[in-house]
Amino acid sequence: MFYHVKELQFNARVSKPDPVFARLLLEQFGGSNGELKAAMQYFTQAFTCKQPYPDKYDLLMDIATEEFSHLEIVGATIQMLLGGINGELKDAAEESEIMQLLDGKAAKESFMHQAMFNPQFAVLSGGGPTLTDSNGTPWTAAYVTANGDLTVDLRSNIASESRAKIVYEYLIKFTEDPYVKETLRFLMTREVAHYQQFEAALSTIQPNFPPGILQSDPRHSNTYYNMSNGAEVRGPWNSGESSQLGETWQYIADPIQYVRETSGLQGLKPTGTDRTEKTVEKMNKALSEERSEEVTSALPKGENQWSTYSK
Amino acid sequence: MFYHVKELQFNARVSKPDPVFARLLLEQFGGSNGELKAAMQYFTQAFTCKQPYPDKYDLLMDIATEEFSHLEIVGATIQMLLGGINGELKDAAEESEIMQLLDGKAAKESFMHQAMFNPQFAVLSGGGPTLTDSNGTPWTAAYVTANGDLTVDLRSNIASESRAKIVYEYLIKFTEDPYVKETLRFLMTREVAHYQQFEAALSTIQPNFPPGILQSDPRHSNTYYNMSNGAEVRGPWNSGESSQLGETWQYIADPIQYVRETSGLQGLKPTGTDRTEKTVEKMNKALSEERSEEVTSALPKGENQWSTYSK
Amino acid sequence: MFYHVKELQFNARVSKPDPVFARLLLEQFGGSNGELKAAMQYFTQAFTCKQPYPDKYDLLMDIATEEFSHLEIVGATIQMLLGGINGELKDAAEESEIMQLLDGKAAKESFMHQAMFNPQFAVLSGGGPTLTDSNGTPWTAAYVTANGDLTVDLRSNIASESRAKIVYEYLIKFTEDPYVKETLRFLMTREVAHYQQFEAALSTIQPNFPPGILQSDPRHSNTYYNMSNGAEVRGPWNSGESSQLGETWQYIADPIQYVRETSGLQGLKPTGTDRTEKTVEKMNKALSEERSEEVTSALPKGENQWSTYSK
Amino acid sequence: MFYHVKELQFNARVSKPDPVFARLLLEQFGGSNGELKAAMQYFTQAFTCKQPYPDKYDLLMDIATEEFSHLEIVGATIQMLLGGINGELKDAAEESEIMQLLDGKAAKESFMHQAMFNPQFAVLSGGGPTLTDSNGTPWTAAYVTANGDLTVDLRSNIASESRAKIVYEYLIKFTEDPYVKETLRFLMTREVAHYQQFEAALSTIQPNFPPGILQSDPRHSNTYYNMSNGAEVRGPWNSGESSQLGETWQYIADPIQYVRETSGLQGLKPTGTDRTEKTVEKMNKALSEERSEEVTSALPKGENQWSTYSK
Amino acid sequence: MFYHVKELQFNARVSKPDPVFARLLLEQFGGSNGELKAAMQYFTQAFTCKQPYPDKYDLLMDIATEEFSHLEIVGATIQMLLGGINGELKDAAEESEIMQLLDGKAAKESFMHQAMFNPQFAVLSGGGPTLTDSNGTPWTAAYVTANGDLTVDLRSNIASESRAKIVYEYLIKFTEDPYVKETLRFLMTREVAHYQQFEAALSTIQPNFPPGILQSDPRHSNTYYNMSNGAEVRGPWNSGESSQLGETWQYIADPIQYVRETSGLQGLKPTGTDRTEKTVEKMNKALSEERSEEVTSALPKGENQWSTYSK
Amino acid sequence: MFYHVKELQFNARVSKPDPVFARLLLEQFGGSNGELKAAMQYFTQAFTCKQPYPDKYDLLMDIATEEFSHLEIVGATIQMLLGGINGELKDAAEESEIMQLLDGKAAKESFMHQAMFNPQFAVLSGGGPTLTDSNGTPWTAAYVTANGDLTVDLRSNIASESRAKIVYEYLIKFTEDPYVKETLRFLMTREVAHYQQFEAALSTIQPNFPPGILQSDPRHSNTYYNMSNGAEVRGPWNSGESSQLGETWQYIADPIQYVRETSGLQGLKPTGTDRTEKTVEKMNKALSEERSEEVTSALPKGENQWSTYSK
DSSP, X not given: OEEEESSOSSOOEESSOOHHHHHHHGGGTTSTTSHHHHHHHHHHXXXXXXXXXXXXXXXXXXXXXXXXXXXXXXXXXXXXXXXXXXXXXXXXXXXXXXXXXXXXXXXXXXXXXXXXXXHHHHHTSSSSOOSBXXXXXXXXXXXXXXXXXXXXXXXXXHHHHHHHHHHHHHHHTTOOOHHHHHHHXXXXXXXXXXXXXXXXXXXXXXXXXXXXXXOOOTTTTTEEEOOXXXXXXXXXTTSSBOXXXXXXXXXXXXXXXXXXXXXXXXXXXXXXXXXXXXXXXXXXXXXXXXXXXXXXXXXXXXXEESXXXXX | OEEEESSOSSOOEESSOOHHHXXXXXXXXXXXXXXXXXXXXXXXXXXXXXXXXXXXXXXXXXXXXXXXXXXXXXXXXXXXXXXXXXXXXXXXXXXXXXXXXXXXXXXXXXXXXOTTOOHHHHHTSSSSOOSBOTTOOBOBGGGOOOOSOHHHHHHHXXXXXXXXXXXXXXXXXXXXXXXXXXXXXXXXXXXXHHHHHHHHHHHTSSSOSSSSSOOOOTTTTTEEEOOEESSOOOOTTXXXXXXXXXXXXXXXXXXHXXXXXXXXXXXXXXXXXXXXXXXXXXXXXXXXXXXXXXXXXXXXXSSEESSOOOO | OEEEESSOSSOOEESSOOXXXXXXXXXXXXXXXXXXXXXXXXXXXXXXHTTTOHHHHHHXXXXXXXXXXXXXXXXXXXXXXXXXXXXXXXXXXXXXXXXXXXXXXXXXXXXXXXXXXXXXXXXXXXXXXXXXXXXXXXXXXXXXXXXXXXXXXXXXXHHHHHHHHHHHHHHHTTOOOHHHHHHHHHHHHHHHHHHHHHHHHHHTSSSOSSSSSOOOOTTTTTEEEOOEESSOOOOTTTSSBOTTTXXXXXXXXXXXXXXXXXXXXXXXXXXXXXXXXXXXXXXXXXXXXXXXXXXXXXXXXSSEESSOOOO | OEEEESSOSSOOXXXXXXXXXXXXXXXXTTSTTSHHHHHHHHHHHHHHHTTTOHHHHHHHHHHHHHHHXXXXXXXXXXXXXXXXXXXXXXXXXXXXXXXXXXXXXXXXXXXXXXXXXXXXXXXXXXXXXXXXXXXXXXXXXXXXXXXXOHHHHHHHHHHHHHHHHHHXXXXXXXXXXXXXXXXXXXXXXXXXXXXXXXXXXXXXXSSOSXXXXXXXOTTTTTEEEOOEESSOOXXXXXXXXXXXXXXXXXXXXXXXXXXXXXXXXXXXXXXXXXXXXXXXXXXXHHHHHHHHHHHHHHSOSSSEESSOOOO | OEEEESSOSSXXXXXXXXXXXXXXXXXXXXXXXXXXXXXXXXXXXXXXXXXXXXXXXHHHHHHHHHHHHHHHHHHHHHXXXXXXXXXXXXXXXXXXXXXXXXXXXXXXXXXXXXXXXXXXXXXXXXXXXXXXXXXXXXXXXGGOOOOSOHHHHHHHHHHHHHHHHHXXXXXXXXXXXXXXXXXXXXXXXXXXXXXXXXXXXXXXXXXXXXXXXXXXXXXTTTEEEOOEESSOOOOTTTSSXXXXXXXXXEEXXXXXXXHHHTTTTTTOOOOSOSOOHHHHHHHHHHHHHHHHHHHHHHSOSSSEESSOOOO | OEEEESSOSSOOEESSOOHHHHHHHGGGTTSTTSHHHHHHHHHHHHHHHTXXXXXXXXHHHHHXXXXXXXXXXXXXXXXXXXXXXXXXXXXXXXXXXGGHHHHOTTGGGOTTOOTTOOHHHHHTSSSSOOSBOTTOOBOBGGGOOOOSOHHHHHHHHHHHHHHHHHHHHHHHTTOOXXXXXXXXXXXXXXXXXXXXXXXXHHHTSSSOSSSSSOOOOTXXXXXXXXXXXXXXXXXXXXXXXXXXXXOBOEEESOHHHHHXXXXXXXXXXXXXXXXXXXXXXXXXXXXXXXXXHHHHHXXXXXXXXXXXXXX
């Protein structure tokens, strides 16, 4: 069950209305890397995670709840930045200064004259936040990923926090309001904190590479295809050892020729790796057994109840 | 700020897994009239409403929070109905009975054989809920309406609750699980309760018809255009008095002829109504003044702070 | 069958081109509460409604047809407001004054210099309306609701008309063109008229509360959960009698404690209401029988024909 | 203005309910190549077309109106194919045979047991059509193209009619109901008729190749890039003369080498064509003048009125 | 397999940054008629086409690959037009001139002051292209059509090339940069070249009208419904002979009356055509046999392999 | 420039048609974590990355090109799995065994009888792949993230590869075809290889934590809010040292009380960390200077050219 506390988690304030920055800030309200995306992602992931990882379930729900609280902060800030628009619209019988948006007269006196004003603040939302990004695209669950495997989901979350962080970093450059800057900096910092929390959670699941259960095929796991004609560019991603498996990168300098010669990569043998088909199979079986056992043993047989109420 | 309580608001249980019903139930998780839509709609509306209606703000946030809690109930139920899928998928090295989904062998023994199984439960979400409707369409904020005028928003909410109610009613017919039925009935009933709460809130704003500020034009407010060729059908919607304004319906039996004769409805005089251009204008001005004053006086000048912390 | 009349229902005119207002007006052409949404909603609802409510089918089709006619008025107005853009674009070999849009030179002389110009008018639609909202989001059927129960659908329509009304009210503030104002006022007024028509239709179906067939559970129908920590706010939505069922609101001041004490709302008895499980069941059966009989008896057995042609 | 006639344009009938085919048929109701797409495309195109092509405006509105009439036929057929579902759902208090959908009991007796049943017919639309394609994706205006140039729009329409035709052809294979087959064949035939009508309209605009105004650059208009490594495949699209301009195709057998040798296609001269930069420029100017003049002279100065009412 | 060449197909350059034009150009990067749409459309169509038309498969893949190469040119041009934004954003600790976007100070000195700047360049993409159209709507596969019949798909492609051409034509009017103009002209010209290539390919499939296999019904193939009340407008699309079948157009002047008299077009006989039900059936059978034979004989039985590697 | 090689990178084969698995496999063709998403993500990111990281630009383009090659493998496999559908549809005049899809007769003999068949294979795509996920939702660029900062983008890619890997792992469980299994295993393995390549690239950029430039605020960077009422759950994510900054986690056991006492987190001092406002500011400035210098010095002044052709 959720519960609402009337105070915001952070004391969000604005110095004065600024509808243009309100538009930019929509990116974190209804945008692809915004607070709603984060909240819904962790919330949705939590369901499969509850068994067999009740501690991670708790982590996901805690952060999801904090992200909802941040969504509220962002919405409140947008509302304050939109200041008097709602009031002007209520003055429906008068041709008020809102008209200056269109004819440019006395534009300097009106906070709505600016170039990048979002028309939907004026004629759709009545001067409140819209559940869209800064270009008016409605929020979609296509932003949310939840794949039922915590070694995958936590990596998705680390990346999501990284993106949310950079968007706050960009936003900070576009306001001079010290109160708004302070709020944005708080929100940006929390993304960095969550990043480390997800990373710590991932480290408690071992092994966690590759994500999921099945090991990679040793015949294809350490090849690099030089798919771009021109000068060869080398780096630790295609020479030396691979970062996780410690296999030696095999550089395929001319993929067209290589693919033809091997009839489409048929009949290869593992090279530059100690792993074999056998060791892989063994690992696959062992991990399959372990992980499926974890889930199955945690699940009640037949009748099921979510909360720990006495039946 | 939001807060999470580990127990569900309602003690949701299932008798046994049922992935087909889990698919149907997605309609209330990530569907157009589901719990997320309701929660996000009231939450978004609340921002413009806080000034000048702090009591309605409270109502909107209370119900939004309850809807989030219902979203959690629905997600937990879907997860329980999907039972062992996550565990079977973790058994990645084995060709388990999950294969029966495809070849139909021993289909009766497997709960996954059914016709309407959602493929994304198997290959995308890993046996957890997806933020989509029952056909896999991702949730979109296009479902949410928030228009910055409470006489409009509350009507939107009354309609939203009506739709959520009927979807639960339909769903109840498709499960025989007494636990699930009980949960659905609770959720359905809450929609009816919310319906009445929104209606009560609307009645405290007077006048509230027409929604918004501007009165309708008395020359066009009580005409009915018989746009369908064939037998005339009459009812209280085109004969007698109109439900709210008490004007007499004017029935335009032949709109093509009427529009041509009036050169596109030019030069009309109000008929069947006591309202005139003058009374309308007066009403528009009075209500504009009153409502914009309410907002403006409630808003702080310049610097603004959302919560009631001491500055 | 539909038929087109060359004249518009209302004699739409513009005083001069105004591409910025054309952009705002897109909200009513391809926007979430615009004329296409209204037309498609009533049109789609009409199919299930035809049996057993042929009179309401007629009403829905009449208003749907009028909304299509309004869509045409809105499109025509946008086209007139976009005035010469199509002609300028056809002058493809010349660097005409259209360039002023970009470099700002002589911006005052060009009607296209304004801040909020929609780029797709210039480079996609060739100076005509686009089937999008004012921010360029394509119209989607996600806006349309049709749920196969008239007590629900009519409420959806009352809300839809309310939203369309307020959007016209907002739009009126953003143009000074008296012709455009006149057209908008006509269109706004028609939404108010339709509102009352749908309300009148709803009143002819009795009982119509709650929407649909199933009655609410008397154990959960009159409780109010105070989900927000802080000062208690009371109003007719959580004290006194409920608006439709006349039950006494039960105020749950501390939902966390209440839910825990009741093990998730188990074992409750109806309070503050005369309705019982028995009266509810009786009502459910009676209404089920009546309403399903209405549909079934209206439907032909086996072979079916839509129109009343002789077979 | 639109007008509705109570009879369908074609006497649509069904022999018996068939909810699976109803699902397939959604493709032509709310699908990407369906009747709504066609209707909205021609309707939207008509606005820019009215000046300077009032005769083509008429053609577009005539066919748009016919497509709306076909949308009605498709919707009515879906409704009839869904037969008794709405009635069964109204019988909300009973566990009726609708349950057989889930448990497979007596599936042969129920028309709803079939594999491909659309769940939203059951729990969202109440047994009526949904404005989606056969997989439940909501209709979107992204399907509609209108580009403000009739030589482009008519080609879009020829292609749209082709796609609509093939979808009807495919659908015909999936029903054995002679009534439904008859209706589908009528609808399919009309697409072929519209195809020829659009083609005839295009032929009256001369020149109409290339679409739009600007001529192609003679240095790049007749080259064919063999972008696929392997055996060269030749045909009239890369050898001999080009179909419209009568230029000789220049086959670039090795694009990588060619692009490098020409520093990215710099410094080329026209080959295999009589057109030169000069003739192109002349043509561009002449056509620009002619076409922009057509639009400009057709548009009223300043004040504008859409219909031919006396002002 | 695809392969990347480090050089662009065309030597794309810009004279100086121009973020406003960068926004317009998005229309061809992630817009409805842009290069990605073209590339994905031909690529997707190619799969069904490979059998029985390996030569057309080759054509589709060649042009798809060229369109990907054009997508790269468009993206590179946008990146160059966005010039220093990425660098300014990296200077995260400074309140740089990027602020002028908001307060208008010294706007003339900053290239980011312009009205139509895309906010997502600033706060989402970090100064790079976004996979959206010029209004920020994300690219969707709803733009792509592939219908498994080459006589349909090639017509779709001719229309797509026409739309892409006109959008480039419009874009050319909005830049004065000679380098950008040169690139746009190259890209526009290639659309015209592809148009002719698709047309040539279509001409090699005979018969290709109507698209697909089934012939139109001679009772409905040459009628024109005058669906618009008012003056009759006649042209080669409703008088004389039809363009492809050479049938005489039958003009239905009053469709309402006609439909009623014929009880919804029942009992008609073919008029103005030599085709009969018999000739149609014969043609249907012959073409069905031929075309299905072509596909079936080209397909391997049972086991299948895509490339021509030795098994 | 891109180039196409006629052979697939991997010799994809199928043992026999299997349209149901073809539907599941759509998840990797047009689904949210599929090959198109991967290809478009790396391709889009590459543009901002070219300056100042030409080596990572190369890496991104190499992998993007390989992902396009994988998209081709997936499409080819789907096409082979759909086997004879295209041929059956071409046999348009016959009521072939395709009908068994609907009536279930002889279902065992037909490969199209299965429950989860995708209707659009039959009536839209003509038996070819559709650019959708397994539920028919069209691919959308909302899946793609590109944020103009390589420390963010590479993390997004590591997560994307993780999700693509798990979807292949799930898919492998749903086919018994050894050829298809072999192809899926190759594709799955390549995701693991790419994962390590992106990780290696990230490690060459130092410092890379937090992603972007700005350091986190030391007052908020190491707090954990226990947002869930109930038993406290502790782990390395809220006790001990944080994973990247080595700060000591501060556990806020009762966030409601804490937020109130601090008036919304005002007046805090950094605790459990050595970082101060000053060290943060210094770091921000130094990194801002370094990173913006890298970009700016790499960018040409004024005129710009993408490829290294001689000007």
